[in-house]
Amino acid sequence: MEIIEKAPAKINLGLDVLYKRDDGYHELEMIMSSVDLADRLILSPLPTDEIIIKTNSGFLPTDRKNNIYQTIEIMRDAYQFKSGVEVQLVKNIPVAAGLGGGSSDAAATFRGLNRLFDLNATKQEMVDLSIPVGTDVPYCIHGQTSLVKGLGEIVLPLTQNMPSCWVVLVKPKLSISTPKVFAKLAVDDVYHPNIHALKNAIEAEDYHEMTQHLGNSLESYTMTKYPVVAEIKQKMLDFGADAAVMSGSGPTVLALCQKHSRALRVANSLKGFCKEVYVVRTLKS
Template sequence: MKIMEKAAAKINLTLDVLRKRDDGYHEVEMIMTMVDLADRIEMQELPRDTIIISSQAGYIPLDEKNLAFQAAKLIKDRYEVKHGVYIHLDKKIPVAAGLAGGSSDAAATLRGLNRLWRLGIGDQELRELGAELGSDVPFCVTGGTAVARGRGEKLEFIDSPPGCWVVLAKPPINVSTADVYGKLRADRIERHPDTAAVIEAIRQKDFQALCGGLGNVLEEVTLSLYPEVRQLKDCMVRLGADGVLMSGSGPTVFGICAKESKATRVYNGLRGFCKEVYAVRLLTKENN
């Protein structure tokens, strides 16, 4: 039997860092939602006790360094599954882009193996497993739209934002999340996003207020380290996207547009500036 799972990319509508914790992690508060750019994960049971991963993408690890591999090993060990599994990753989400591609693959693997092996694990338990793999994985297990706190594992699910188009652009560089957080001085952040105002804008389906409330405290660090990201953000603003923000620690920048015609104009304008550009819909409860 084969199981297929979709692993959607996430973007941060807000990303705030409140303080550095005693355990070395940062206390965050951020609003995450998903877009219709997705990897496809195919899983097939193997008779021998092994995990095999393949992908058409030549730039990702296919061993224990891969988060999907780690997810499969975690669920096999925790539930004493003696079967093996073959996992194929059809990659569409850019790697090391601030879009949680690896985390979403891991979450899809947890969901798929739960079905393949009929383990009957509930969503909360799947999210707890995901938290052992990475801070974004619990959110990716369920998807939707959520406020994430703590290290990102404490989730409060909220309404979907108003439907819109999202143009994503990734410059040809990779950004280390650890490096960005390492250079962030949480005690010197001058302007924090107003998370409560953005939650209210989403609740009211107020697109303009949502655009005005976008904010990411990691932008200042990444934009100072990588001028290409600043240039890309400035270009997207000039092209007329309604709201523009860097996702996660970067380097992907996204623009949200109320109308498809504007998204198309932004997309076409960026194509000459950046190779990896995508125009997709925001995933809402209506089109998920």
């Protein structure tokens, strides 16, 4: 028996860093959604207690450093199943790109194990177990347009999904460490997007108003240190994107376009500039 799960990329339409907490972490408020660029996981039980991860990506560890491996250990400890698990991971989401690929893989593993072993875990139970794996995993388990708070563990699905549109994703040839970005961030000096105006626009299904409120507090640091990220964002706008914003801590920048022809124009304008360019659609829940 095998179970197949998709692990969609997440995007940040809005990311506000509110303040630095006493524990050293940062309090966040975000609007997150998902697109149809996705990894694919095939999970199957093993007669031994081994955990085996096979992947087409040479960039990923396949031991305890891997989010999938950690998730299997957490679920096996919580639900006391004895079987080992093999996971075949087809990686399509760029690594260390601000698109939550590793977190979405972990979320898909939670869902897949729940089905594979008939664990009857609720979504909230999986969310509670997922927090040590990564702060984006709770959102990825929910997987619909949501207001996300705290470190990422508070996920409040919106009454409407993000209005349907085309999304152009462009990742320059660099990887960015999220912890390093937060460590260097001067919270008092960053831009604070209006997350609640963005939420209201999405729930009103007002595409134009939504595009007016995209924003990311982390852009100031990342774009100063890596000017190519700012250059990509400006090129997207110059070639007709309705809006553009950096996703997560970067380096991927996303552009929104209502028309497919416009999305293709934006994408084609950047293909000579970056190799990793994707034209994708927003996902419904």
